[in-house]
Amino acid sequence: MRIISGIAGGRKLKEPVGESIRPTSDYVKESVFNIIQFDIEGRRVLDLFAGTGQIGIEALSRGAKSAVFVDSSSQAINLVKANLEHCKLLDISSVRAMDALRYLGNDEKFDLIYIDPPYNTELAESALLKIVEFDKMNINGIILTESSRGKVLPVLPSPYELVKEYMYGSKKITKHVRNQDI
Numbered sequence: 001m002r003i004i005s006g007i008a009g010g011r012k013l014k015e016p017v018g019e020s021i022r023p024t025s026d027y028v029k030e031s032v033f034n035i036i037q038f039d040i041e042g043r044r045v046l047d048l049f050a051g052t053g054q055i056g057i058e059a060l061s062r063g064a065k066s067a068v069f070v071d072s073s074s075q076a077i078n079l080v081k082a083n084l085e086h087c088k089l090l091d092i093s094s095v096r097a098m099d100a101l102r103y104l105g106n107d108e109k110f111d112l113i114y115i116d117p118p119y120n121t122e123l124a125e126s127a128l129l130k131i132v133e134f135d136k137m138n139i140n141g142i143i144l145t146e147s148s149r150g151k152v153l154p155v156l157p158s159p160y161e162l163v164k165e166y167m168y169g170s171k172k173i174t175k176h177v178r179n180q181d182i
Contacts, residue, residue: 001054004030006061008087013054014079024055024116024146028168032144033058035166035175036112039142040064043111046136048100048127053080055114060089064112070096070103104130109138116146125154128176132156137178145174 001013004026024032032055033040041063047056048070056067067089069080077097084090096103100117104127113131117123124147130136131143137160145153149172156162156176163175 001026001052003054003058003061003087004033006058006063008057008061008089011087013052013057013083013086016052016075016079024051025171028146028171028173029054029058031166031168032114032146032173033062035173036142036144037062039112044068044109044138046070046108046110046113048103048113048115049117049123050080050095051076051116053083053095055116056080056093057083057087057089059112059114060092061087064092066092066094068094068096068108068110070098070100072097072099101126101130104134104136106134109136109141111138111141113137113141113143114146115143119148119151124151128154128156132160139178139180141178143176143178145176147172147174 003011043064045059045064045067050069050071053069060067080095084093115127149170159179166173
């Protein structure tokens with residue numbers, strides 16, 4: 001597991017011990033950043049269910065303005081902090097040890113949100129609905145949800161729009177955008 005590109009490119013990240021944290025594979029991560037390569041610089045990022053923090057760290061390395069990492073696992077929070085420190089990105093980051101759904105109730109807004117909860121739960125659906133309910137996205141913001149290939153996510157109301165679903169073996173990345181208010 002490594003940072004692919006940008007100011008921290010090539011740095012190897014600390015990996016979890018055991019199977020309680022499931023990091024996104026480098027192949028899927030690289031594909032995700034190919035999808036959003038022109039939509040990162042200067043953006044505020046939320047890495048929800050952060051795990052190792054590699055998605056948010058990759059975004060920071062590629063020019064994101066700031067990132068918030070949220071996870072309820074103490075092991076994950078320790079990994080995120082260690083990886084941010086290793087990549088020298090702590091100063092533009094915030095790490096929150098708390099329930100991801102509860103975090104979505106605050107008043108912060110983001111330009112890019114990455115959702116990667118445990119697959120065999122309803123957390124992805126709940127997170128998407130809370131993002132809409134609490135209006136967490138800036139106009140033209142992007143939501144990327146990582147899930148199992150067969151997961152059916154809810155249809156989001158306007159001004160949110162499903163752009164595309166990308167398949168990578170048994171995984172799926174779903175891209176939504178928040179358009180201008182109608």
